[in-house]
Amino acid sequence: MVNFNFYPVDINQKVVDNKAFLYLYGRTDKGEQICLVEKDFQPYFWVLPKENPDELKAKLEKLQTDEFKVVKVETEKKKHLEVEHEFLKVFTDLPKSVPKVRNEIKYWDLVKDCFEYDILFTRRYLIDKNIIPFNLYNIEAEKTVEKGKVECFEVKEIKTTDSDSNFEPDIIAFDIETYNPTALIDPKENAILMIALYGKDYKKIITWKKNDHEDAEIVDSEAELIEKFKKIVADKKPDILCGYFSDEFDFPYIKARADKYRIKLDLGLDYSELKTGRGASTSCTIAGICHLDVYRFIRSVLRTAIKGGSFSLDSVSKELLGAQKEDVDVNNLATDWDNDTNLEMYAQYNLQDSKLTYDLAVKLFPNMNELVKMIGLTLSDTHRMGLSQLVEWFLLKQAPDFNEIAPNRPKRDTITERRSQTYTGGFVFEPTPGIYFNVVIFDFRSLYPTIVASHNISVGTLNCDCCEDAEPTPGLENIRFCKRKKGFIPSVMEDLIERRMRVKEIIKQKGESPFLYARQMSLKLLANSFYGYLGFFGARYYSFDCAQAITAYSRHHIKKVIEDANKENFKVIYSDTDSIFLELDKKTKDEAIKFVDKQNQDLPGLMELEYEGFYPAALFVPTKASGAGAKKRYALLDDKGKINIKGFETVRRNTSIIAKETQEKVLKILLSGEGDDKALNYAKNIIKELDDHTIPKEKVIIKTQLSKELGAYESVGPHVAIAEKMHKKGIPVGPGMVISYVVCKGKGVIRDKAKLPEECSDEDYDSEYYINNQVIPVVERILEIFGHKKEELLDKGSQDKLSKFF
DNA sequence: GCAGTACGGGG
DNA sequence: GTGTACGTACTGC
Numbered sequence A: 001m002v003n004f005n006f007y008p009v010d011i012n013q014k015v016v017d018n019k020a021f022l023y024l025y026g027r028t029d030k031g032e033q034i035c036l037v038e039k040d041f042q043p044y045f046w047v048l049p050k051e052n053p054d055e056l057k058a059k060l061e062k063l064q065t066d067e068f069k070v071v072k073v074e075t076e077k078k079k080h081l082e083v084e085h086e087f088l089k090v091f092t093d094l095p096k097s098v099p100k101v102r103n104e105i106k107y108w109d110l111v112k113d114c115f116e117y118d119i120l121f122t123r124r125y126l127i128d129k130n131i132i133p134f135n136l137y138n139i140e141a142e143k144t145v146e147k148g149k150v151e152c153f154e155v156k157e158i159k160t161t162d163s164d165s166n167f168e169p170d171i172i173a174f175d176i177e178t179y180n181p182t183a184l185i186d187p188k189e190n191a192i193l194m195i196a197l198y199g200k201d202y203k204k205i206i207t208w209k210k211n212d213h214e215d216a217e218i219v220d221s222e223a224e225l226i227e228k229f230k231k232i233v234a235d236k237k238p239d240i241l242c243g244y245f246s247d248e249f250d251f252p253y254i255k256a257r258a259d260k261y262r263i264k265l266d267l268g269l270d271y272s273e274l275k276t277g278r279g280a281s282t283s284c285t286i287a288g289i290c291h292l293d294v295y296r297f298i299r300s301v302l303r304t305a306i307k308g309g310s311f312s313l314d315s316v317s318k319e320l321l322g323a324q325k326e327d328v329d330v331n332n333l334a335t336d337w338d339n340d341t342n343l344e345m346y347a348q349y350n351l352q353d354s355k356l357t358y359d360l361a362v363k364l365f366p367n368m369n370e371l372v373k374m375i376g377l378t379l380s381d382t383h384r385m386g387l388s389q390l391v392e393w394f395l396l397k398q399a400p401d402f403n404e405i406a407p408n409r410p411k412r413d414t415i416t417e418r419r420s421q422t423y424t425g426g427f428v429f430e431p432t433p434g435i436y437f438n439v440v441i442f443d444f445r446s447l448y449p450t451i452v453a454s455h456n457i458s459v460g461t462l463n464c465d466c467c468e469d470a471e472p473t474p475g476l477e478n479i480r481f482c483k484r485k486k487g488f489i490p491s492v493m494e495d496l497i498e499r500r501m502r503v504k505e506i507i508k509q510k511g512e513s514p515f516l517y518a519r520q521m522s523l524k525l526l527a528n529s530f531y532g533y534l535g536f537f538g539a540r541y542y543s544f545d546c547a548q549a550i551t552a553y554s555r556h557h558i559k560k561v562i563e564d565a566n567k568e569n570f571k572v573i574y575s576d577t578d579s580i581f582l583e584l585d586k587k588t589k590d591e592a593i594k595f596v597d598k599q600n601q602d603l604p605g606l607m608e609l610e611y612e613g614f615y616p617a618a619l620f621v622p623t624k625a626s627g628a629g630a631k632k633r634y635a636l637l638d639d640k641g642k643i644n645i646k647g648f649e650t651v652r653r654n655t656s657i658i659a660k661e662t663q664e665k666v667l668k669i670l671l672s673g674e675g676d677d678k679a680l681n682y683a684k685n686i687i688k689e690l691d692d693h694t695i696p697k698e699k700v701i702i703k704t705q706l707s708k709e710l711g712a713y714e715s716v717g718p719h720v721a722i723a724e725k726m727h728k729k730g731i732p733v734g735p736g737m738v739i740s741y742v743v744c745k746g747k748g749v750i751r752d753k754a755k756l757p758e759e760c761s762d763e764d765y766d767s768e769y770y771i772n773n774q775v776i777p778v779v780e781r782i783l784e785i786f787g788h789k790k791e792e793l794l795d796k797g798s799q800d801k802l803s804k805f806f
Numbered sequence B: 001g002c003a004g005t006a007c008g009g010g011g
Numbered sequence C: 001g002t003g004t005a006c007g008t009a010c011t012g013c
Helices: A053-061 A097-105 A121-128 A222-236 A250-260 A294-300 A313-321 A331-339 A344-374 A388-402 A412-420 A447-453 A490-512 A513-535 A543-565 A587-602 A658-669 A676-691 A716-730 A765-784 A796-805
Strands: A002-016 A019-028 A033-038 A044-049 A070-080 A083-092 A111-115 A137-144 A150-161 A171-176 A192-200 A202-207 A217-218 A241-244 A290-293 A433-447 A573-574 A579-583 A608-622 A631-637 A642-647 A702-705 A738-743
Touching: A002 A121, A002 A587, A019 A044, A019 A121, A044 A053, A044 A097, A053 A070, A053 A083, A070 A202, A083 A097, A083 A796, A097 A111, A097 A137, A121 A388, A171 A222, A171 A250, A171 A344, A192 A250, A192 A344, A202 A344, A222 A294, A222 A433, A241 A344, A250 A543, A290 A294, A294 A344, A313 A344, A331 A344, A344 A388, A344 A513, A344 A543, A388 A490, A388 A513, A433 A447, A433 A543, A433 A587, A447 A490, A447 A513, A447 A543, A513 A579, A543 A579, A543 A587, A587 A608, A608 A658, A642 A658, A658 A676, A658 A765, A676 A765, A702 A716, A716 A738
Parallel strands: A033 A150, A171 A241, A202 A217, A241 A290
Antiparallel strands: A002 A019, A002 A137, A019 A033, A044 A083, A044 A111, A070 A083, A137 A150, A171 A192, A192 A202, A433 A579, A433 A608, A573 A579, A608 A631, A631 A642, A702 A738
């Protein structure tokens, strides 16, 4: 018997001799990578009997076929949605028998329902044993022999430790560059030219042509490059191997090339091969090593925190690291590779991408670590989860502490039904379009979470039997919540809010650290996701009435603030859900702050109104339809002179550069007080330049991606028409390729007028199209505020030509 | 207005 | 594998 301290990192399961074993990989506190084998955990699920539990128990105990077997049945008192019942805990021989047994018995007369039959075996184990990845455990184990790259121990006991020591994972980032003679990405045809790896005190670029980069290692062929990559991963033994978009690009690409050379990509610590997901949205996994796709985490969890709108490595790095990619046009790589030119430059570009990925992983690790600790699943699982999934697994993790059995995931028809139901959202006070000066913003801190906690909103407290005469939810006569007993969801919510308040208190006293910041952010993120979760059609704990009650309470509270503000002669100009914009008019900033303090004395429980800030100017635009102020579309000038644009046309790839530039410039002119005439003239001038064709065609190119084979399209969009033209000219086209085109003069629908950029000159583009469909739409509603009509945007010279469009 | 399709990230 | 995205915006008809 041996005893040591251990940080779990990853978990796997395997069936050996018709028994399911669990393999917990990780690192000892001495830094050795090892594997623990658990042989005594049995798969199970829950059955709720209809009336006669003993009869059902006896029948289940005898259930056995060639395919599956029930090995044990236990009776246990558990709660389901806060109501106690007698449940049967049904153990099966193997994990895969669980769904089989469930399918066999679900229509039995004695069975009312089955629960928790779709929780993956490895996740079930982590939750039940309360094993939290990256926490330190004391292990009693016995040395055993298993096929693998690391030492193996059979677990006898796993004990929690008091240690607050933080696990510091070894992280390696990687990135590939591929041969790209066409715009088409094709792993069947095109080789991997370089792989860069970057870690703490480690950097290397592997390539198979002469390269003068000081960190380059030259091998003889692409096949050797892949072997070398394998060897480095095996030698460096990282806990985390990360890439950027590597779930859907780097790893599938490497796998495809390895298959071509019949190289086994046995990166797993048990020599198992890299598992690539098929199609979009699936993950690539390596046994024993956490494959972290930094892009997935950013997209799924940090999406609201990224202001730039794009999740590209370059823009995310700029925003989070203040660093950027090398300024290299990777489109020339194939040509340069063929000519043996600039290869050192590409090696540096490759290395820089892996460095940025590494730096992002290190920077975001505290956040991911906090989520892992709250959710209690591996980083590999956690970092790919969306907010609803995080809430769901958080609840699944908490449920045993409340003796709760979780509801099932909804079936297709339930989802359809849920999707069709709608209810009123937050309160919106529509702004009158215009420009305002000296604006103050208030907002409720964590509005929905504090409502859930303060008003006891939970599936099990909804319309309880014990408080029938309690006051109903404002505006919802038939919805009220228990006043006597705190519900499951409000309990965990209150815990989240209070934990966050404690962390913030520590930050106040001891100063901020990345770790404390990450902890409070993660708590906030999770708490804020509950409301969306309760109203999400795919949720186990879906509750239409709870979701609806939350917004009803929010409307009630914000309307009260607006009323009070108006009474005190603040001018409310806009309000949406949890925020209120006021024009100070004759009032002062101090008076606004005092108003907030007074409001807080009246608010219940954990609810709180905050003074968000002061803005010298704010601009609201009208909607197309009503002419009233559009919600969530405004631009602010802050007291540092910076312009914040909210909710305006997000610029996608298929918008021309000229449209984006014009909109930004017009807003800047208006907010900085240079006057609407100047803004109008600016826009007019752009329109004139488009009409005169003095704007170069580069600024009017529209780019759209081809998603399938040419023959597979039922409807032919402009980019498909162009792709067909390219195909006829002998240019290879296929799925994934970005088609650039310019809408040119001519007759018919847009696809008839689209041309390849190189086939037209600055003179050929259709000014009318760009003026009417690209530039005017983005500026007209802004200028409308000042009474300027579309027609004013047009110079006399072009008036005739364009008048027919209005 | 509906249905079908593309977007994202990567080279 | 006790699994198979997702929410939004545009175009064509």
